[in-house]
Amino acid sequence: MRSTRLAKRPLQVYLYQRQIDVLRSLAKRQKVSMAELIRRSVDRYLAELPLEEDPLWDIVGMFDSGIGDLAEKHDEYIVRWINEDRG
Numbered sequence: 447m448r449s450t451r452l453a454k455r456p457l458q459v460y461l462y463q464r465q466i467d468v469l470r471s472l473a474k475r476q477k478v479s480m481a482e483l484i485r486r487s488v489d490r491y492l493a494e495l496p497l498e499e500d501p502l503w504d505i506v507g508m509f510d511s512g513i514g515d516l517a518e519k520h521d522e523y524i525v526r527w528i529n530e531d532r533g
Contacts, residue, residue, distance in 0.1 A: 459484075 461469070466480075473480045516523060 454485075 469480045469483055473483050476483070513523065
């Protein structure tokens with residue numbers, strides 16, 4: 447079965463002719479598809495995003511455990527939870 451994590455999905459993008467010409471030339475020179483060059487470019491762009499622009503930061507503060515010191519003592523709480531689950 448194919449992994450959904452690595453599965454590629456189609457996306458229609460409109461580029462300027464100059465961008466297409468350069469991509470086509472680079473793809474031919476590097477012996478890869480234009481789509482592969484675009485995927486690599488997107489990966490590079492996302493990797494260079496400033497940390498504060500990472501959408502994963504949107505989840506910070508979404509939940510309230512009700513435990514005031516959870517951030518500081520999370521290891522202790524995890525160990526306690528594991529021990530309670532085993533016992």
